[in-house]
Amino acid sequence: DDGGYDKEEFWSAEGWKWVKYCEARHPIFWVCQDGCKSRCGAALAGYSHCRSSTGVERNGHASVNGVANNGKYCYRAMYDVIDMPWDWPVDVNYHEAKAFCKWKGPDYRLPTEAEHNRMRGDMPISHDPNCDPVFNENFQANINFKYGSSTPVNLFPPNALGFHDTCGNVWEWCEDHINGFPGFQVTYLYNDYTITSTDGKHNVGLGGSWASNGHSSSRFSRTWFRRHFFQHMGFRVVKSFHPAPVRLCKNEMFVLEKESIEDNPVLLSNVDLEHCFHQSCNNQFNYEKVSALEKFLLPYNQAGDDSDKLVTFCQSVVDRYHVEKRKVLHLGCGAGYVSFMLSKTFENVVGLDFSGLLIAAARTLQSGKTLKCDSSNQVAQIPCGEDIDPNRVHFVQLTWLPNEIVGFDLVLVEFLDRVQSPKSWLVKLWECIRSNGVVIVSGSSMWDEKSLSAEIGKWFKLKEGFALGGGIVTVWQK
Numbered sequence: 366d367d368g369g370y371d372k373e374e375f376w377s378a379e380g381w382k383w384v385k386y387c388e389a390r391h392p393i394f395w396v397c398q399d400g401c402k403s404r405c406g407a408a409l410a411g412y413s414h415c416r417s418s419t420g421v422e423r424n425g426h427a428s429v430n431g432v433a434n435n436g437k438y439c440y441r442a443m444y445d446v447i448d449m450p451w452d453w454p455v456d457v458n459y460h461e462a463k464a465f466c467k468w469k470g471p472d473y474r475l476p477t478e479a480e481h482n483r484m485r486g487d488m489p490i491s492h493d494p495n496c497d498p499v500f501n502e503n504f505q506a507n508i509n510f511k512y513g514s515s516t517p518v519n520l521f522p523p524n525a526l527g528f529h530d531t532c533g534n535v536w537e538w539c540e541d542h543i544n545g546f547p548g549f550q551v552t553y554l555y556n557d558y559t560i561t562s563t564d565g566k567h568n569v570g571l572g573g574s575w576a577s578n579g580h581s582s583s584r585f586s587r588t589w590f591r592r593h594f595f596q597h598m599g600f601r602v603v604k605s606f607h608p609a610p611v612r613l614c615k616n617e618m619f620v621l622e623k624e625s626i627e628d629n630p631v632l633l634s635n636v637d638l639e640h641c642f643h644q645s646c647n648n649q650f651n652y653e654k655v656s657a658l659e660k661f662l663l664p665y666n667q668a669g670d671d672s673d674k675l676v677t678f679c680q681s682v683v684d685r686y687h688v689e690k691r692k693v694l695h696l697g698c699g700a701g702y703v704s705f706m707l708s709k710t711f712e713n714v715v716g717l718d719f720s721g722l723l724i725a726a727a728r729t730l731q732s733g734k735t736l737k738c739d740s741s742n743q744v745a746q747i748p749c750g751e752d753i754d755p756n757r758v759h760f761v762q763l764t765w766l767p768n769e770i771v772g773f774d775l776v777l778v779e780f781l782d783r784v785q786s787p788k789s790w791l792v793k794l795w796e797c798i799r800s801n802g803v804v805i806v807s808g809s810s811m812w813d814e815k816s817l818s819a820e821i822g823k824w825f826k827l828k829e830g831f832a833l834g835g836g837i838v839t840v841w842q843k
Contacts, residue, residue: 366437367468375467377632380460383593393595394456395438396446414441442514452517454535454599459568459592462538462600463632472605474633478541478587479610480603481571484528485584498532499579506533507575508582515575515597532572532582535599539569540633542614543589545646556789557764560647562589565614565629570598605635615642619653621721621762626655649764649785652720659738661700661723665730665745671834675807676706678831679777682840683710686828688803689774696790697780700736701727701760705747708757711775716760719784724762731755766793774802781808788820795824795843803828804841813837 370390373381383389387404391397401415438449457465459475466473476484485498494500499508505521507530515534523529544563551560567589573582574597580586590596611633619626631638651657664672683690691712698704698716700723707714718724729736733755735746747753763770776798781787794804804825806812814827817839825841832838 369464369468375464376460377463378630379592380464383458383460389461391438392455392457392461394441395449396441397438444513450515450517452519453515454518454530456515456535456595456597456599458595458598459538459590465600466602469602472635473602474605474609474635475538475540475600476603477609477611478539478569478571481531481537481539481601482584484524484526484601485531486524486526488584497584499582499584504532506530506582508533508573508577509579510576512575530572532584533575533577535572535574535597536570536577536588537572538598538600539571540609541569541612543567543569543587544612544614544643549646551786551789553786553789553792556786559589560645560649560785561764563614563645563647564618564650565616565645566618566627567591570596574598608635608637609633609641611636611641612643613641614645616645616650617654618650619655619720619722619725621725624725626653647785649719649783652783653722655722657720658700658722658726658736659743661702661726662736662738662743662745664702665700665748666743668748672703673706674833675777675779675838676703678833678838679707679775679805680710682803682805683775686801686803686840686842688801689799692773693775693777694770694773694797696776696778697783698727698760699723699779700745701730701758703777703779704758704760705730705753705755707777708754709752712757714758715770715773716758717763717770718760718780719762719764721762724760727760731758731760766790766797768796770797773798776802776804778804778806779808781806781812791817791820794821798843800843802843804843805838806841807833807836807838809836812839814839817841 369375370384376384388402389404390399390401393404397415399415400413402413405412440447440449462475466475488496488498490496498504507516507520518529518534521529524531542565545559570588570590573586576597581588590598613631616629617626618629664670682688690710693707693711693714695704695707695714695716698718701716704714704716704727716727726736730745730747735744737744747755776794784790798804806817814830818827821841825843828840828842830837830839
């Protein structure tokens with residue numbers, strides 16, 4: 366009731382934008398009588414859970430205008446609207462949790478991931494499953510839909526350190542950005558699960574909630590969400606007396622939807638700025654920096670270079686192996702030069718890259734504009750006077766190959782030396798291509814016939830190969 370949602374001084378710049386956009390007035394599961402917006406989109410954008418209606422009784426809980434008789438607010442649980450359970454944890458996003466800390470006073474903040482794990486106790490880590498509390502027979506926590514809602518924070522006894530609910534009830538926001546620990550490796554079966562979120566815009570959540578199963582409630586489970594997101598998440602408040610032991614990502618990130626690089630400011634004080642930042646475990650983010658764009662614009666100014674030789678080779682392969690000229694998929698299209706050149710041969714070209722910056726550059730050139738690289742003063746534009754048809758090309762940013770990417774006559778793969786997990790792309794190629802279709806792989810010398818055969822040999826037969834610009838090009842037919 367202190368008007369915190371109206372006071373910009375309590376919010377980060379990102380948080381205040383969220384408040385104004387959503388017109389937030391209170392936590393999302395609280396219900397008042399002022400007709401607040403639901404914060405949903407599309408058809409539900411105008412819907413309100415905060416009704417101004419006649420007095421009703423909801424599941425045995427008396428309310429007037431949708432508000433419990435014993436106070437200004439009531440609570441919207443999964444099935445019921447009930448009297449406000451003030452001893453339950455509050456459900457908020459990161460912005461709201463941080464605003465409360467700012468309202469609380471200087472040096473108040475959320476726990477870090479290290480601090481939360483310390484709150485859980487001193488149980489040693491071992492290969493024995495019982496080192497994880499969720500596997501203990503008498504473990505008490507609000508998980509697995511045990512009650513179908515949150516519960517009082519002191520329903521279960523505290524742990525040996527005096528902390529309640531370090532597991533279950535609600536997820537708990539942490540100050541840390543999600544990132545891999547030393548030794549982190551990507552599994553090719555789930556390539557885009559974690560690494561796409563290690564951008565400094567996703568914060569760690571720990572402990573699981575009442576709707577989490579044992580896996581999510583494990584002491585070894587780490588999850589992450591965008592700071593505006595809701596997921597039955599709450600928070601604890603700590604006060605700093607020393608620099609916070611926090612791990613942050615400081616990445617230069619290009620956002621395709623906004624066609625700009627977004628700032629990623631530090632959102633807590635009393636932190637060691639020399640040691641808190643860690644390189645993202647996603648090396649692909651290196652291609653979201655403006656400095657990475659220059660080499661992808663070079664082909665537009667160097668006629669007859671390796672890119673042109675590759676296009677000529679692709680055209681010869683199509684004729685030599687009697688490949689249809691309907692659809693080609695270009696994996697690793699960069700700023701689009703080769704994709705545009707392929708439009709002279711193919712009716713439909715899909716240029717795909719994981720980099721939003723490079724896709725934005727390709728789309729800019731496709732619109733007829735020019736691009737200038739500040740570091741080299743080179744200017745790029747689609748070559749004129751050729752049979753290039755930019756309207757045949759569709760550029761898309763993807764970090765994996767979804768099931769919809771199918772039916773191609775030719776797939777050209779150029780980014781194996783740039784992607785985090787080459788195998789995760791290679792094992793999907795057979796699903797993308799038509800019967801008798803051809804895959805052309807262009808990369809460094811490490812992608813020779815032997816190494817590629819180990820990954821795609823069960824689906825494709827090697828047809829030929831040749832050296833190009835210090836690398837190697839191989840042709841495979843399904």
